[in-house]
Amino acid sequence: MKWSEISIHTTQEAVEPISNILHEAGASGVVIEDLFDLTKEREQIFGEIYQLNPDDYPEEGVIIKAYLPVTSFLSETVDEIKEAINGLLSFGIDIGYNKVTISEVNEEEWATAWKKYYHPVKISEKFTIVPTWETYEPVSSDELIIELDPGMAFGTGTHPTTVLCIQALERTVQKNDRVIDVGTGSGVLSIASAMLGAKEVSAFDLDTVAVESASENVKLNKVEQIVSISQNNLLANVQGPVDVIVANILAEIILLFTNDANRVLKQGGLFITSGIITAKKEEVKEGLIAANFTIEETVVMEDWVAFIARKN
Structure with a gap:
């Protein structure tokens, strides 16, 4: 089979939404x-440092690449991707150059080329994300290993917004807690919650492919007795009470269900939100306060913000 590589020159702010657009298009x-990966300082606790080749990176901004099968509908699919990316402007998201290029690759190159970018990474005090094809030996007895196959969907689990959420879960989830993961994607936050001692985790996503991908990752990490994955629109028709709700999605989406989050949480329960660009920080903060939450902690990593909020 022939594959087409679609390359989009954009901004870091647009990485998450464009990645989701590409996934929905079939990537x-x-x-x-x-480019920031070449110069940013990394704390040693966040894992291995690899020698990066500057020739692999743009001179400015971010390049996102994905692979789509060459079919008679490819041109229509590319047009839909371009239209969806342009639509991000209406959400106040900077899409930068927004230069889209297409090239053809053979199946063997497509199947293996992306793996060179993915290695075991320690993302918090306890958690290390490991690709399924890598051999990794824990460096400490209390290290928690999450295995993921990023080829299934939704990235590697090492994006700053995911890291912020996992670090927040690590500080807040208690043994026997009930947790809800809204917009679960790969299921990595649900898996982390289960490994931290939650007795019941409910993970929701509107995308059926995400539900399938998360289910596979949950089985891979042997937490299917704790984590249940199902298709659902945010917290519609979801009943509580639960101890923790975590959501790593766009700021605009978070603001759509703050009242539902308050309804589903127990008194004093925690609402962890990420996926928030710095420009949307105050808007989300005000929305949480308006929904009767107290902001207990605000954490920033690069251009991303996460809140830990408690139900009053």
Whole structure:
């Protein structure tokens, strides 16, 4: 089978929404080439440092690559991708150059090329994300290993917004807690919650492919007795009470269900939100306060913000 590589020159702010657009168009995963990766300082606790080749990165901004099968509908699919990316402007998202290029690759190159970007990464005090094809030996007895196959969908679990959520879960989830993961994607936050001692985790996503991908990752990490994955629109018709709700999605979407989050949480329960660009920080903060939450902690990583809020 022939495959087409679609390459989009954009901004870091647009990485998450464009990655989701590409997935919905049929891409099984994305490669992200971010110039910032060459210069940013990394704390040693966040894992291995790899020698990066500057020739693999743009001179400015971010390049996102994905692979689509060459079919008679490819041109229509590319047009739909372009239209959806342009639509991000209406959400106040900077899409930068927004230069889209298409090239053809053979199946063997497509199947293996992206793996060179994905290695075991320690993302918090306890958690290390490991690709399924890598051999990794824990460096400490209390290290928690999450295995993911990013070829299934929704990235590698190492994006700053995911890291912020996992670090927040690590500080807040208690043994026997009930947790809800809204917009679960790969299921990585649900898996982390289960490994931290939650007795019941309910993960929701509107995308049926995400539900399938998360289910596979849950089985891979042997937490299917704790984590249930189902298709649902945010918290519609979901009943509580639960101890923790975590949501790593766009700020605009978070603001759509703050009242539902308050309804489903127990008194004093925690609402962890991420996927928030710095420009939307105050808007989300005000929305949480208006929904009767107290902001207990605000954490920033690069251009991303996460809140830990408690139901009053």
